Amino acid sequence: MITKKTVFGLVIVAIILAAGAYACMSKESSKGLVSIRTTGATFPQYQIQKWIEIYLKEHPNVKIEYEGGGSGHGQEAFLQGLTHIGRTDPPVRESTWNQFKKTGDQPLQFPEVVGAVVVSYNVPGLNSLKLSKDALVGIFIGNIIYWDDPVLKELNPNANLPHKEIIVVHRSDSSGTTSIFTTYMSLINKTWKSRVGAGKTVEWPTDSMGRGLGGKGNPGVVTVLMQTPYSICYTELSFALEEGLSVAEIENAQGAFVKPTKNTIKAAVSAVSSHIPSPSEGYMEDLSQLLNAPGEDSYPIVAFTHLLVWKNLGGKHYSTKEAKAIKDFLFWILTDGQKEENLAPGYVGLPPEVAEMGLSAVNSIHE
Amino acid sequence: MYSRVADRFRLITSPAVFFVFILFCGMLAVYFSNAYPAIRREGVHLFLDNTWRAAEEPEEEYYGIAAAIWGSIYTSSIAILISMPLAISYSIFVVDCAPKRVKNVLIITSDVMAGLPTIIYGIWGVFVLVPFMKRYVMTPLYEHLHFIPLFSTPPISGFSYLSAGVLLAIMVTPFSSAIIREAYQMVPFRYREGAYALGLTRYEATKVLLGYIKPAIYSGLVLAFGRAIGETVAVSLVIGNSFNLTPSIFSPGYTISSLIANQFGNSFIYGHMRPVLYAAGLVLFLIGFLVNLAGMFILRRWKKNVEI
Amino acid sequence: MWKFSLRMAKDRVFIVAVSAFTILTVYPLLHIIYSVARNGLPVIMERGPTFFTGGMSEAGIGPAIAGTFLLVLLSSLIGLPIAFLVGVYAYEYPDSLIGRTTQALLQIMLEFPTVLVGVFVMDIIVLPMGTFSALAGAFALAIIMMPYVAVYTKEAMRQIPFTYREASFGLGVGRVKAIFRILVPLAKRGITTGILISMAKVAGETAPLLFTAGGLYESYPTSVTEPVGAIPLLIYTLIQSPSKDAHSMAWGASLVLLIFFLGVFIPIRRSLKVVRL
Numbered sequence: 023m024i025t026k027k028t029v030f031g032l033v034i035v036a037i038i039l040a041a042g043a044y045a046c047m048s049k050e051s052s053k054g055l056v057s058i059r060t061t062g063a064t065f066p067q068y069q070i071q072k073w074i075e076i077y078l079k080e081h082p083n084v085k086i087e088y089e090g091g092g093s094g095h096g097q098e099a100f101l102q103g104l105t106h107i108g109r110t111d112p113p114v115r116e117s118t119w120n121q122f123k124k125t126g127d128q129p130l131q132f133p134e135v136v137g138a139v140v141v142s143y144n145v146p147g148l149n150s151l152k153l154s155k156d157a158l159v160g161i162f163i164g165n166i167i168y169w170d171d172p173v174l175k176e177l178n179p180n181a182n183l184p185h186k187e188i189i190v191v192h193r194s195d196s197s198g199t200t201s202i203f204t205t206y207m208s209l210i211n212k213t214w215k216s217r218v219g220a221g222k223t224v225e226w227p228t229d230s231m232g233r234g235l236g237g238k239g240n241p242g243v244v245t246v247l248m249q250t251p252y253s254i255c256y257t258e259l260s261f262a263l264e265e266g267l268s269v270a271e272i273e274n275a276q277g278a279f280v281k282p283t284k285n286t287i288k289a290a291v292s293a294v295s296s297h298i299p300s301p302s303e304g305y306m307e308d309l310s311q312l313l314n315a316p317g318e319d320s321y322p323i324v325a326f327t328h329l330l331v332w333k334n335l336g337g338k339h340y341s342t343k344e345a346k347a348i349k350d351f352l353f354w355i356l357t358d359g360q361k362e363e364n365l366a367p368g369y370v371g372l373p374p375e376v377a378e379m380g381l382s383a384v385n386s387i388h389e
Numbered sequence: 390m391y392s393r394v395a396d397r398f399r400l401i402t403s404p405a406v407f408f409v410f411i412l413f414c415g416m417l418a419v420y421f422s423n424a425y426p427a428i429r430r431e432g433v434h435l436f437l438d439n440t441w442r443a444a445e446e447p448e449e450e451y452y453g454i455a456a457a458i459w460g461s462i463y464t465s466s467i468a469i470l471i472s473m474p475l476a477i478s479y480s481i482f483v484v485d486c487a488p489k490r491v492k493n494v495l496i497i498t499s500d501v502m503a504g505l506p507t508i509i510y511g512i513w514g515v516f517v518l519v520p521f522m523k524r525y526v527m528t529p530l531y532e533h534l535h536f537i538p539l540f541s542t543p544p545i546s547g548f549s550y551l552s553a554g555v556l557l558a559i560m561v562t563p564f565s566s567a568i569i570r571e572a573y574q575m576v577p578f579r580y581r582e583g584a585y586a587l588g589l590t591r592y593e594a595t596k597v598l599l600g601y602i603k604p605a606i607y608s609g610l611v612l613a614f615g616r617a618i619g620e621t622v623a624v625s626l627v628i629g630n631s632f633n634l635t636p637s638i639f640s641p642g643y644t645i646s647s648l649i650a651n652q653f654g655n656s657f658i659y660g661h662m663r664p665v666l667y668a669a670g671l672v673l674f675l676i677g678f679l680v681n682l683a684g685m686f687i688l689r690r691w692k693k694n695v696e697i
Numbered sequence: 698m699w700k701f702s703l704r705m706a707k708d709r710v711f712i713v714a715v716s717a718f719t720i721l722t723v724y725p726l727l728h729i730i731y732s733v734a735r736n737g738l739p740v741i742m743e744r745g746p747t748f749f750t751g752g753m754s755e756a757g758i759g760p761a762i763a764g765t766f767l768l769v770l771l772s773s774l775i776g777l778p779i780a781f782l783v784g785v786y787a788y789e790y791p792d793s794l795i796g797r798t799t800q801a802l803l804q805i806m807l808e809f810p811t812v813l814v815g816v817f818v819m820d821i822i823v824l825p826m827g828t829f830s831a832l833a834g835a836f837a838l839a840i841i842m843m844p845y846v847a848v849y850t851k852e853a854m855r856q857i858p859f860t861y862r863e864a865s866f867g868l869g870v871g872r873v874k875a876i877f878r879i880l881v882p883l884a885k886r887g888i889t890t891g892i893l894i895s896m897a898k899v900a901g902e903t904a905p906l907l908f909t910a911g912g913l914y915e916s917y918p919t920s921v922t923e924p925v926g927a928i929p930l931l932i933y934t935l936i937q938s939p940s941k942d943a944h945s946m947a948w949g950a951s952l953v954l955l956i957f958f959l960g961v962f963i964p965i966r967r968s969l970k971v972v973r974l
Contacts, residue, residue, distance in 0.1 A: 055916060057915070057919075059911075059924070075754055087912070087914065091655075095655050098655070098657035101657065104827070187543075194630050195654070196659070225440070232635075235630075236630050238651060239937065241937060241938040245937065265940070401782065401873065404782075405778070406783050406786050406795065406799055409806075409843065416814075416817045419820050475721060476722070478714065478715040478717075482716060482719040486716070497966050498726055501959070504897065504958075504962055506901025506955075506958060507901070507903065508929040508933055509951055511903075511932075511933070512951050513728075513732055513733070515936055517728070590704050590705065592712075618810070621810065621811060621812040621903075626936060649812055650812055650907060674813060677809070682805075685804055
């Protein structure tokens with residue numbers, strides 16, 4: 023009873039089976055293929071993706087899967103063994119570090135690049151915005167409600183400030199970018215420190231005023247900002263550059279108003295002697311070391327962002343092939359990857375002694 | 390002899406049936422056991438408060454999912470409010486007015502809409518529906534009627550309870566209309582004949598006939614509500630994901646399912662967030678379960694009465 | 698005269714309203730198909746075959762397509778046998794306690810929020826395994842597929858005239874043989890339809906894969922215990938990025954998914970109407 027319908031059904035089943043067979047066949051042809059996964063912070067997104075792209079050209083059999091999710095998710099995925107390389111902006115806390123160690127393996131944490139958190143806004147007709155420390159805190163804590171508030175008008179006398187409410191866009195997920203931003207805010211303002219505090223997730227005062235929106239990941243925040251006129255957000259510099267967003271000038275430790283650029287970030291990095299602890303004790307690092315750096319040209323909200331790998335004691339987390347590929351990739355990131363041509367716009371390379379710490383950690387990974 | 394053969398059939402099929410039972414009970418067990426720590430820690434406030442304080446120090450954490458519960462119920466209610474007239478009209482049209490070919494096309498269209506991957510609804514919702522709603526519906530309404538509390542939030546981005554409700558209505562109408570359509574079709578022809586014989590207009594006759602299938606309409610309504618509440622992907626893309634608790638339909642909000650979808654990935658580093666999300670899932674399950682039970686009950690009872 | 702025209706007026710308004718609402722009900726589908734085609738077609742035309750075979754770095758969705766196929770295949774392998782048997786049981790013993798409970802259970806599972814299924818599978822498979830995997834994703838999809846296949850199977854078998862049963866038993870054929878060798882083949886069309894519709898539905902699911910499959914878009918899946926990608930999951934991730942490139946890719950992937958879905962669903966659905974025994 024071979025009817026048209028039966029034939030049709032068989033064809034569909036055949037297609038599905040063929041596709042499945044193809045998938046298995048590709049298993050045969052991909053004997054040399056290694057698949058590595060990196061998960062976590064979206065702060066370094068453009069940099070990691072650029073590195074993956076360049077590295078792939080020279081090593082076509084190493085496929086590196088990029089996954090976002092935020093620093094919190096990155097740490098958690100790393101802990102659960104759901105990813106090979108975790109990405110986190112703030113150094114991992116001691117309690118989490120101990121949880122890592124409970125798996126029986128030694129975690130290693132080291133910075134891979136330097137980035138900056140910028141304040142971006144979407145106000146039609148407004149092309150430049152200066153924000154003093156008080157203005158910045160005032161906006162995000164909810165005291166400054168309208169764009170044409172006297173405080174803002176005073177700082178920006180020639181600007182086209184409309185009488186519209188300020189919508190504050192923040193992260194809805196567990197975010198290292200939030201951590202960096204709120205740590206800075208706590209540093210410069212006592213009221214912020216006591217009322218909101220710092221962390222990967224905080225309660226934003228503007229939410230309860232109905233002027234808050236959340237976005238998932240830096241990409242999510244930027245999407246919301248772009249679709250919401252009269253909004254303001256904090257995000258990594260690369261996102262602002264990539265999407266052509268307007269960025270505010272922030273008052274730094276010296277009292278000067280600086281725009282976030284490669285030079286102002288470099289100035290901040292060189293003004294501070296970075297202290298990176300041993301990668302096997304990553305939790306001891308201080309997130310705020312690059313924040314509010316001294317120097318006339320320094321941009322105040324600058325931070326390292328970190329990678330998490332396992333030492334792979336007893337081959338616990340990586341197979342030999344994977345460990346080799348990971349070591350090679352990380353070595354490349356910390357050497358060639360730091361060269362000017364391989365850096366993405368919005369990011370600055372590591373000071374040489376910091377990169378050294380990372381290299382020693384990478385070399386210690388067991389294969 | 391016969392009983393042994395009968396046993397063989399049961400032998401073959403029973404493992405499958407038991408597997409399904411165990412699976413279902415397993416799901417409930419996992420949910421209850423994972424949700425319990427949160428309920429024990431925060432008690433009933435977990436469901437009544439609207440806070441979301443995730444902190445690295447476990448003692449500092451405090452969660453209240455009232456906003457998500459409100460959002461789920463509110464958007465689903467908006468959805469069925471919009472969907473009911475549509476589903477009923479559609480059923481009337483298909484059964485009473487449409488010529489045979491059109492009838493088939495309409496029915497297949499409805500079924501396709503019921504099965505369409507929800508992510509496609511989602512992408513259409515984000516890039517087409519929301520901008521449309523914001524420009525042509527929400528902004529004019531806000532400008533002229535913003536003194537009414539319902540319209541009191543300025544539609545900034547378009548992501549709101551209303552957008553989610555409209556999208557849900559579109560997604561859910563095929564489900565309720567399938568039930569109503571079938572029931573309407575089953576109304577004995579003699580009632581229709583009788584109505585027209587008495588000289589009723591089509592409008593009046595339809596009113597009478599619809600009265601006959603009222604339980605089916607309720608059942609359709611209730612099942613649509615259950616479906617709407619469980620929808621995750623499409624809703625999480627258009628609702629705005631903000632912890633608000635307000636009746637203003639232009640305001641962004643949260644639903645239980647989008648809360649779980651958004652926050653589950655983070656939840657492991659916060660000591661107490663995961664049980665809270667499981668508790669939220671439990672609430673979702675309970676609401677959906679009760680709602681569906683009610684719907685099935687109404688339908689079954691009515692079917693028994695009608696099938697003589 | 699006066700009363701007459703008010704009634705007629707109401708009638709007119711009614712007809713217009715019903716027609717308008719009906720159009721409003723089905724119009725979104727047309728608009729969705731139009732939007733997806735309009736936004737997705739240019740993307741596919743532009744990128745050509747690499748769109749279907751390349752990985753993410755080559756701006757292609759090949760691994761996602763392979764992943765979807767793998768997941769549908771795997772979940773069918775896991776879910777179909779069980780669902781089929783459950784459906785047959787529900788048909789054969791509709792009034793027993795277990796039978797009625799099973800049917801009620803199936804109805805509940807049909808409406809179960811899919812995200813909760815994903816969370817459950819994450820708890821029992823992903824975490825113990827320590828990795829996202831195609832297996833976990835397939836298991837979640839199988840759970841969602843099962844009630845559909847079971848209900849379709851039961852309904853298809855119910856369509857068979859009772860005379861066939863009577864004739865089989867009259868000839869002394871045992872219950873097992875009667876059901877599996879005689880009745881099931883008679884319901885073959887309805888059952889296959891149910892299976893294909895469920896597979897099409899499950900290919901478009903996103904929520905159950907969120908916490909189980911993991912996502913794999915650079916390279917093709919090589920093992921079922923490794924993470925895997927899927928077209929709906931990819932679209933979901935791409936929509937949330939601000940970049941226009943990601944959005945174009947999302948539209949292109951949506952078009953692929955839509956064509957696949959409609960291509961399977963519409964012919965199957967049409968033939969269902971034709972099934973008359």
